[in-house]
Amino acid sequence: MNPRSLVAALASAALLVSPAPAAAQSSGGALPMPPPPAGAQRPAGGATTPSAPAASGKPAGAQAAPPATAANGKPAAEGDKPAAEGEAAPKKPDAAAEAAPAAPKKVENAVFDKALQDYFDGDPRAAAGPLYAWLQQAPKTDENYAWGQYFLARSLIDLGLSHAGATYLSRIARERTNPNVIPRALDSLKQLTDRPHDEVMIDEQVFGALDLGFLPEETGAYAHYQQGLVDLRVGNERWANTHFAKLSETSAEASRAKFALLVTRLKSVKEPSEELITDFLGLSKDEKLTREARNEAALAVARLRYERKDYTGALEAYNLVKLPELDPGRASLYLEEAWTRYKLGELRASMGILTTLDAPVFRDEFLPDKYLLRALIYRDLCHYLPAKRAAKELTRRFADSLEAVRSREDLTQDARLRRAADAHGGTQRAARFMELLDSESERLGRYAGSFGDQLFAHLVKMYALSRAEAVRVHDARLAEAVRQEADTLLRAAEQVRLMEYEVGLKLYERVKKGAKVVPPEDEQELSPAQVAFRFSGEYWNDELKSYRVRIESRCIEETP
Amino acid sequence: MRYALLILLFLAPGLARAQAEALENPGAVSAIQERQYRMHHELLLGVGVLPDDAFYKGLVGTVSYTYHFSDTFAWQVGRGTYSYNVQTGLRRQLERDFEVAPTASAYEEQVQWMVGSDLMWSPLYGKLAVLNNKVLHFEAFLLGGGSVVKINRADGFRPAANVGLGMRLFKGDTVSFRLDVTNNVVFTGTRNINNVLSVQLGTAFNFGATE
Numbered sequence: 001m002n003p004r005s006l007v008a009a010l011a012s013a014a015l016l017v018s019p020a021p022a023a024a025q026s027s028g029g030a031l032p033m034p035p036p037p038a039g040a041q042r043p044a045g046g047a048t049t050p051s052a053p054a055a056s057g058k059p060a061g062a063q064a065a066p067p068a069t070a071a072n073g074k075p076a077a078e079g080d081k082p083a084a085e086g087e088a089a090p091k092k093p094d095a096a097a098e099a100a101p102a103a104p105k106k107v108e109n110a111v112f113d114k115a116l117q118d119y120f121d122g123d124p125r126a127a128a129g130p131l132y133a134w135l136q137q138a139p140k141t142d143e144n145y146a147w148g149q150y151f152l153a154r155s156l157i158d159l160g161l162s163h164a165g166a167t168y169l170s171r172i173a174r175e176r177t178n179p180n181v182i183p184r185a186l187d188s189l190k191q192l193t194d195r196p197h198d199e200v201m202i203d204e205q206v207f208g209a210l211d212l213g214f215l216p217e218e219t220g221a222y223a224h225y226q227q228g229l230v231d232l233r234v235g236n237e238r239w240a241n242t243h244f245a246k247l248s249e250t251s252a253e254a255s256r257a258k259f260a261l262l263v264t265r266l267k268s269v270k271e272p273s274e275e276l277i278t279d280f281l282g283l284s285k286d287e288k289l290t291r292e293a294r295n296e297a298a299l300a301v302a303r304l305r306y307e308r309k310d311y312t313g314a315l316e317a318y319n320l321v322k323l324p325e326l327d328p329g330r331a332s333l334y335l336e337e338a339w340t341r342y343k344l345g346e347l348r349a350s351m352g353i354l355t356t357l358d359a360p361v362f363r364d365e366f367l368p369d370k371y372l373l374r375a376l377i378y379r380d381l382c383h384y385l386p387a388k389r390a391a392k393e394l395t396r397r398f399a400d401s402l403e404a405v406r407s408r409e410d411l412t413q414d415a416r417l418r419r420a421a422d423a424h425g426g427t428q429r430a431a432r433f434m435e436l437l438d439s440e441s442e443r444l445g446r447y448a449g450s451f452g453d454q455l456f457a458h459l460v461k462m463y464a465l466s467r468a469e470a471v472r473v474h475d476a477r478l479a480e481a482v483r484q485e486a487d488t489l490l491r492a493a494e495q496v497r498l499m500e501y502e503v504g505l506k507l508y509e510r511v512k513k514g515a516k517v518v519p520p521e522d523e524q525e526l527s528p529a530q531v532a533f534r535f536s537g538e539y540w541n542d543e544l545k546s547y548r549v550r551i552e553s554r555c556i557e558e559t560p
Numbered sequence: 561m562r563y564a565l566l567i568l569l570f571l572a573p574g575l576a577r578a579q580a581e582a583l584e585n586p587g588a589v590s591a592i593q594e595r596q597y598r599m600h601h602e603l604l605l606g607v608g609v610l611p612d613d614a615f616y617k618g619l620v621g622t623v624s625y626t627y628h629f630s631d632t633f634a635w636q637v638g639r640g641t642y643s644y645n646v647q648t649g650l651r652r653q654l655e656r657d658f659e660v661a662p663t664a665s666a667y668e669e670q671v672q673w674m675v676g677s678d679l680m681w682s683p684l685y686g687k688l689a690v691l692n693n694k695v696l697h698f699e700a701f702l703l704g705g706g707s708v709v710k711i712n713r714a715d716g717f718r719p720a721a722n723v724g725l726g727m728r729l730f731k732g733d734t735v736s737f738r739l740d741v742t743n744n745v746v747f748t749g750t751r752n753i754n755n756v757l758s759v760q761l762g763t764a765f766n767f768g769a770t771e
Contacts, residue, residue, distance in 0.1 A: 326693070348587075386585070526592065528630065528631065529594055530592055530595060531592075531593055531594075531685060532591070532593075533590060533591045534589075534590050535591055540591070540687075540689070540695070541695075542593075542687075543593065546592050547590070547591055548590055550587055550588045551587030
């Protein structure tokens with residue numbers, strides 16, 4: 001681990017820290033919503049049913065006060081559009097028929113009520129099409145326009161089309177046509193950030209650009225946190241601090257903000273101070289953070305202590321990482337612990353961890369260091385043939401990738417490097433978002449019949465555009481990430497070549513007269529509380545952290 | 561001498577192969593784990609059957625206390641079992657259709673209750689995977705001890721030797737489930753013995769176990 005990779009790992013970890021799921025907004029009457037139609041049941045998909053709002057708090061319902069624009073048809077801007085399409089039609093009749101969307105028909109306001117009724121009856125599939133049709137013809141100034149967008153978004157999210165839902169929620173936040181809807185939309189958006197999402201559309205264009213004055217505390221805190229992160233990314237710590245200072249000390253966002261700040265500071269210091277490590281240590285025990293974030297903080301402590309050569313302290317920090325029962329854990333964590341134990345002289349324990357890394361669950365991990373470390377351990381125990389073989393294993397296993405690097409091929413086409421790059425950081429997030437778009441596009445096909453042509457065609461186009469953009473973002477990140485992975489591979493390959501040379505010399509070294517074999521180390525006896533399961537190639541998840549290797553040293557003790 | 565050379569000749573390839581294997585893959589790997597479940601003071605509540613008598617079946621309830629000296633050795637300090645006996649169809653048929661009564665001793669040897677004490681040895685401790693997403697720990701044990709059996713007679717206290725085996729499935733630090741299969745060899749007379757087989761399932765509560 002060098003300082004550059006340490007900072008890169010921590011920076012990537014900071015971006016990975018995902019926010020805790022937001023508690024659903026209380027419907028305590030603070031936020032008025034359109035009343036559910038008579039006989040409506042609970043809202044589908046977790047949307048809170050508003051308590052019957054007072055007349056003053058109720059938005060203008062279609063029944064109560066139909067908007068003036070609705071009575072006289074479409075707004076002018078929309079009315080012009082079909083006319084323009086009508087002119088183009090004679091020139092390219094076939095193409096126009098395929099490409100141009102059907103002219104929005106006049107939709108009665110009763111459709112909005114019916115769609116709302118369907119939504120509250122738990123039938124978002126029936127609600128989505130009519131809501132979209134109503135939105136197409138309703139003027140944006142209609143008081144219910146934002147509610148229509150909101151319930152269309154909720155319906156789409158309930159149907160598993162989270163990106164489409166997020167798009168409508170983002171529109172509500174950006175257009176701000178109805179201040180009563182915005183907090184609910186933001187709350188729903190915040191919940192969507194727990195899964196792969198369009199970072200530019202949600203994190204930057206919505207939360208990163210919000211006017212924060214009017215927001216409820218919880219959503220406001222999240223927005224402050226996001227805006228602080230944006231400032232940190234562009235290197236403006238002072239502005240970031242202005243946002244972070246507004247977070248309540250007891251909020252989860254405050255802890256996450258502190259983590260982000262600490263990681264940013266790491267970039268600017270040459271030698272991390274003890275205070276910095278203590279701050280990370282504090283975060284590793286902060287119950288307000290998610291387990292993943294606490295683990296990241298513990299890993300940061302371990303890495304910093306490793307850099308300061310405090311290997312015992314680093315091991316203690318690794319032990320702070322808590323995993324769910326039977327969770328195999330992360331390969332990089334095992335490898336780092338193996339290096340730490342190697343530095344402490346615990347060769348057998350280190351070798352045990354390398355055994356863990358051979359488990360099927362880690363088979364596709366990109367860990368060139370693993371072979372190097374194994375070779376080093378064998379060399380230290382004077383098992384030269386296995387050392388040589390372990391070293392060769394790296395060049396054998398990564399032969400294709402090394403060849404691709406040497407012949408200056410497009411590294412993004414190398415499956416192994418590509419997989420490694422896709423396994424962490426921004427590239428991973430972009431890849432996951434692409435996968436989400438693919439799965440949702442596939443799911444969208446199921447609703448072709450029930451959505452109606454208009455909504456279906458609109459969503460197909462939306463997903464196609466979003467996917468194209470997601471691919472562009474992913475490819476840009478991938479190009480940089482594969483270069484870093486290739487660097488790692490080349491460094492490991494270089495060290496392995498040195499190792500092979502060194503081991504080759506040792507293999508043919510003459511043993512001097514009177515030399516003795518190094519006395520074997522005392523084996524640690526099993527305590528009564530311990531139990532041993534002999535490993536025979538079958539990996540059990542609960543044993544992954546417990547492997548120990550019994551191996552004798554074959555080194556010769558030179559006599560003076 | 562020739563035989564010795566011949567034997568060496570046959571053994572040589574095997575030894576060479578073993579040595580080559582050790583050179584290429586040195587070391588042995590074991591998973592060393594802290595024993596996850598440890599017993600100390602155990603209170604067992606169980607139910608079961610006495611299935612082997614042709615003329616009656618006993619439905620039993622058992623309470624016992626066991627002290628565990630170590631992970632492998634324990635003393636079931638006391639156990640008490642009460643049997644609710646149900647006549648079998650065979651006995652009813654004999655009495656009703658054939659007016660043949662079994663010997664008096666057959667009635668008199670029905671077990672009413674018994675108390676006893678055993679030593680337990682648990683040489684096996686292991687784990688098993690359930691549907692590949694859960695790991696269950698278990699141990700298997702042998703037990704042997706003595707009992708006093710009250711049979712269906714006025715002076716019906718009889719000594720008995722008890723042997724058996726069982727399995728414990730750990731549910732957590734304080735709760736485990738036990739399956740016991742035991743046989744009490746009851747000395748009913750100077751020359752007579754009566755085997756009382758017992759199969760029972762129980763829930764064991766563990767107190768005072770240390771980490």
